[in-house]
Amino acid sequence: MKTRIGILGYGNLGRGIECAVRETSDMELCAVFTRRDPSSITLKTENVPVVSVNDIQDWTDKIDVLVLCGGSATDLPVQTPEYAKYFNVIDSFDTHANIPQHFAAVDEAAKANNHAAMISVGWDPGMFSLIRAYSSAILPNGKDYTFWGKGVSQGHSDAVRRIEGVANAKQYTIPVDAALEAVRNGENPELSTRQKHTRECFVVLKEGADAAKVEKEIVEMPNYFADYDTTVHFISAEEFARDHSGLAHGGFVFRSGSTGIDHEHKHVIEFSLKLDSNPEFTSSVIIAYARAIRRLAEKGDFGCKTVFDIPPVLLSEMSPEEMRSHLL
């Protein structure tokens, strides 16, 4: 029987989940739940109902895994523990500092109601976390480096858009090539915030706004920009729409370490992602782990999990025998 997937929230991530389900042969999308008026939403998939979130409890027997597609700031801290009472759930919670609290809340709800749950699935947290875990266990005498980009930072774009005189803005985080090269060469550099990433802003001004003042406010903004080399470009609304509507992202994780009786041998592990669509890739990771969550729930392995708890064999449509023959 196919794994029956439900989606809560039909934004970029929800649409990505819809696409990712279509790439599998062992899953089907059963319903999309929304806080909006269901009649205002048209799915890309035919014959799948859009349902008001108020009616979600009618679906507890019809959904194997509910994918929570809300934001980490306010949606998921409430939604994931709440819906873990009624469903096996999975989310992409990405506020690193709050993961322990979120884990505890989801774990309690899932265990109390015999559900399997998973948080913080995607690429960072997610794939990058896996690489950090594997490579630090393998090279205990070493150093981790994570670089993000080139890609859009939603938080930094929002911060620029809040400045007076700004009509629209997009902020790209860009890893510094010289830093990447030094790490790749096993030099184990100590890198300041400024040496790791630069920031590039594309800004559409409101009529009559003072460009110099906006630029100064951006580059001097504490936490967001003051510690970085930031470039600001002012462009027209047309250029913005044409050149900056994409959702590409990516990044790099390195572990650089040494082995040998005198640590005489250096090793560099490098993992990188180059993604045309951040939400669609995140969705693809989530759907692979949704397969694992259903399998755990069937075995009665309840409670909250992260990528660290899941053996790779649970992610694949292949049987363990096929994996050993074809992938090992």
Add this chain to the structure above:
Amino acid sequence: MKTRIGILGYGNLGRGIECAVRETSDMELCAVFTRRDPSSITLKTENVPVVSVNDIQDWTDKIDVLVLCGGSATDLPVQTPEYAKYFNVIDSFDTHANIPQHFAAVDEAAKANNHAAMISVGWDPGMFSLIRAYSSAILPNGKDYTFWGKGVSQGHSDAVRRIEGVANAKQYTIPVDAALEAVRNGENPELSTRQKHTRECFVVLKEGADAAKVEKEIVEMPNYFADYDTTVHFISAEEFARDHSGLAHGGFVFRSGSTGIDHEHKHVIEFSLKLDSNPEFTSSVIIAYARAIRRLAEKGDFGCKTVFDIPPVLLSEMSPEEMRSHLL
């Protein structure tokens, strides 16, 4: 209590295991078992006994995990199932085509004797297998590429050394830059054997040997060289000793795939290793998984495993809470 490690076979891999144990704080090397005269072997670690393999059964209560450091051709197919009767065992069996049979033999012996066992641990099979498994589950609509090198192929070096007139030889496998770039750019090329790797041989001739004849025999050797562009260099024994005694290796795994309603978004996952010492890195992977094997044995989870069966949380000295706080 520390995990007590035993080593069977004190070659390059055995010495690598000895070094890798020293990097942990939760393991100790208890004994090295050998088929040679134990008095002929001096370890780098003080106060660890070297024991004849004939006496290994005296150690069944003193070793938590026995690491089998023999070769895949003749040693491991016999040793791993045999010693799985008496110990929890782990090996680096790397004859891809024979993995299913080897798995079955080890699984039967381990289950019959309540031991946890693991085969084919290292970087390929091993880390590369993990990346292939994760990334094919995440991007089902995609294509895998594995490249090896630059590094020494033991099998190809042996093949050259068997040629009449050759005193010594080393063969390097080198990935073709243009192929790497095409894959990295998401072009999904169809690559022939010749387009993926080149081979470079450094050969010391015996006195009076015919260089032209040796070169022809190398480049035309079926299976090993005929399908590749091969370069042969003749060098002196001194140059050979000076420049070609290292054990560096490495390689690349890619998954290039697409997502979206019309597969309109491309994604490239890249994983690479640059290793100064192939046996020491392999050993480091094995020791991380030896930690998992002990934990599985303590839970009563017996039988044969591969990297696909082990959740990352079992590899780390960190607690699950620490991993969620620091690595997720």
